[in-house]
Amino acid sequence: MNIIEVNNLVKYFYSEFKRTPIKILDEITFSVPQGVTFGLLGPNGAGKTTTMKVILGLLKPSSGSVSIMGKKSTDKHMRAKIGYMPESPYFYTYLNGYELLSFCSDLLGLKGKKKKERIDELLETVGMTSRAYTRLGKCSKGMLQRIGIAQSLLNDPELVMLDEPMSGLDPLGRKDIRDIIISLKQQNKTIFFNSHILSDVQELCDYVAVLKLGKILDLESTSNIINNKKFNNLEDYFIHIIKDETLVDKNLKPVEEIVVLSGEEK
Amino acid sequence: MDKITAIAKNTFKETIRDRILYVILIFAILMCLLAVILGSLSIGNNIKIIIDFGLASINIFGVILAIFIGTSLVFKEIDRRTIYIILSKPIDRWEFLLGKFFGLSFTMTIIVALMSAVFLLMLFVYNIPLNQLYLAFVSVVLILMELYLIVAVSILFSSFSTPLLSMVFASCIWLIGHFNPVMLELANFSNNAMILNLVTLFHYIFPDLSVFNIKNNIDNFEYVINLPDLGLKFLYGIVYTSIILLITMFSFNRKEFN
Numbered sequence: 001m002n003i004i005e006v007n008n009l010v011k012y013f014y015s016e017f018k019r020t021p022i023k024i025l026d027e028i029t030f031s032v033p034q035g036v037t038f039g040l041l042g043p044n045g046a047g048k049t050t051t052m053k054v055i056l057g058l059l060k061p062s063s064g065s066v067s068i069m070g071k072k073s074t075d076k077h078m079r080a081k082i083g084y085m086p087e088s089p090y091f092y093t094y095l096n097g098y099e100l101l102s103f104c105s106d107l108l109g110l111k112g113k114k115k116k117e118r119i120d121e122l123l124e125t126v127g128m129t130s131r132a133y134t135r136l137g138k139c140s141k142g143m144l145q146r147i148g149i150a151q152s153l154l155n156d157p158e159l160v161m162l163d164e165p166m167s168g169l170d171p172l173g174r175k176d177i178r179d180i181i182i183s184l185k186q187q188n189k190t191i192f193f194n195s196h197i198l199s200d201v202q203e204l205c206d207y208v209a210v211l212k213l214g215k216i217l218d219l220e221s222t223s224n225i226i227n228n229k230k231f232n233n234l235e236d237y238f239i240h241i242i243k244d245e246t247l248v249d250k251n252l253k254p255v256e257e258i259v260v261l262s263g264e265e266k
Numbered sequence: 267m268d269k270i271t272a273i274a275k276n277t278f279k280e281t282i283r284d285r286i287l288y289v290i291l292i293f294a295i296l297m298c299l300l301a302v303i304l305g306s307l308s309i310g311n312n313i314k315i316i317i318d319f320g321l322a323s324i325n326i327f328g329v330i331l332a333i334f335i336g337t338s339l340v341f342k343e344i345d346r347r348t349i350y351i352i353l354s355k356p357i358d359r360w361e362f363l364l365g366k367f368f369g370l371s372f373t374m375t376i377i378v379a380l381m382s383a384v385f386l387l388m389l390f391v392y393n394i395p396l397n398q399l400y401l402a403f404v405s406v407v408l409i410l411m412e413l414y415l416i417v418a419v420s421i422l423f424s425s426f427s428t429p430l431l432s433m434v435f436a437s438c439i440w441l442i443g444h445f446n447p448v449m450l451e452l453a454n455f456s457n458n459a460m461i462l463n464l465v466t467l468f469h470y471i472f473p474d475l476s477v478f479n480i481k482n483n484i485d486n487f488e489y490v491i492n493l494p495d496l497g498l499k500f501l502y503g504i505v506y507t508s509i510i511l512l513i514t515m516f517s518f519n520r521k522e523f524n
Contacts, residue, residue: 013524050524053350053523056353056354057353058350058353058354058522058523059522059523059524060522076356076357076358077356078356079354079355079356079357080355080356082354084350084351084354086347086350086351086354089347089351090346090347090348091348091351092276092280092348094279094280094283094284095276095279099279103272103275103276104351104355106268106269106271106272106275107269107272107273107352107355107356107357108355108356109268109269109356151351
């Protein structure tokens with residue numbers, strides 16, 4: 001079963017005054033099967049965050065369609081099964097970590113003992129128990145990132161969407177977030193994330209898609225990229241794809257049709 | 267309803283943890299106290315001065331706060347990207363807006379209650395007749411109704427404009443709202459049918475905030491506010507505020523968060 005299905009998605013933004021259309025996403029098509037960790041890669045301005053926002057229903061497609069678990073991305077009930085952490089999450093500076101998680105739990109309909117237990121459990125998971133009552137305005141970026149991850153997991157989501165979860169973190173913080181994602185993978189969660197830190201993507205993702213100027217240039221299994229010996233690592237592959245102008249009109253295979261060449265799929 | 271309450275509670279926390287609120291509140295209470303000093307210095311009808319000055323202070327400081335906080339309420343959520351966290355949860359956009367409205371309205375209720383407590387206590391100390399004390403209380407409740415309407419107007423502008431522009435727009439609506447009947451009266455003197463039609467149209471589009479102003483009648487001992495009349499004033503406030511909120515919901519529903 002595909003958790004995310006994106007078909008011929010086109011998204012225009014319009015300039016403030018002249019209302020000139022700017023094409024941000026150009027007929028992108030991909031799907032993410034259940035239990036897969038999917039990485040959307042691309043240089044700055046490629047359209048990664050926009051793709052994520054359309055999937056979440058924060059932006060409406062100009063044309064094409066997006067469905068999550070077979071339902072429209074704008075379906076409110078469907079969002080109860082999604083956890084989302086935006087890029088560089090900004091939170092209410094007047095709240096502390098516990099209050100923020102409590103507020104998010106209220107929006108998710110968690111109540112009473114169950115709510116308290118879930119908050120305590122997640123604070124422990126992200127290593128924020130001792131800082132739970134520190135005002136978010138006084139928290140470091142790493143601490144905010146941890147709280148961001150915690151709020152995205154409150155509803156024990158089937159699909160976790162993380163926008164640049166490792167950006168701006170020190171090596172220790174990155175490792176902690178990586179460990180959380182590995183644990184989510186072990187729970188067979190579907191994870192969709194954008195990242196510039198390709199070593200982490202290589203370690204965590206089963207499939208990657210490369211986006212440039214709103215077009216998907218390639219979609220491949222991480223195992224295939226590494227095992228076919230053409231590239232030393234994901235970074236080599238990424239640079240090669242981004243620089244290859246011939247890939248723009250390539251017909252891409254859907255994830256389920258990609259045959260993993262050798263080695264065990266992650 | 268739980269989600270609206272959650273947003274409202276969070277909005278209430280946001281507003282009461284804002285230091286500017288306390289600065290304005292202290293200033294407003296000082297103005298109520300100043301009303302007493304001015305009243306005792308004046309020759310003649312000192313009670314009228316105390317009542318007028320006190321109610322005007324509650325009204326003006328209430329409006330300043332409603333516009334100041336209300337116009338940045340939704341804008342801040344979008345600008346600081348906190349809205350992504352909220353709208354990615356199973357919540358409708360109208361629930362978010364209603365939560366914001368009720369949260370700030372609750373803050374305004376607390377603030378007006380604090381200012382009014384000082385004001386009514388002063389009137390009580392001055393042995394003001396019960397009838398006038400009652401009218402002063404009703405005036406305060408009507409001011410609160412006006413403030414709810416201004417909160418809705420501020421949130422409407424906040425949902426699509428910057429705080430500074432929203433403040434200008436909301437202040438204009440407040441001013442027009444108070445001069446609404448005066449403008450219509452002046453237009454009636456005009457021989458120009460186009461001006462009269464235009465002003466009449468404006469009269470119906472913009473809120474008539476003079477409806478909520480009964481303070482000129484408080485020193486008139488014969489003035490009795492009857493319940494149907496009061497009910498109509500409330501109905502006008504509720505209907506107008508609801509229409510503004512519906513317009514905001516409609517425009518916010520179409521909004522994209524780039």
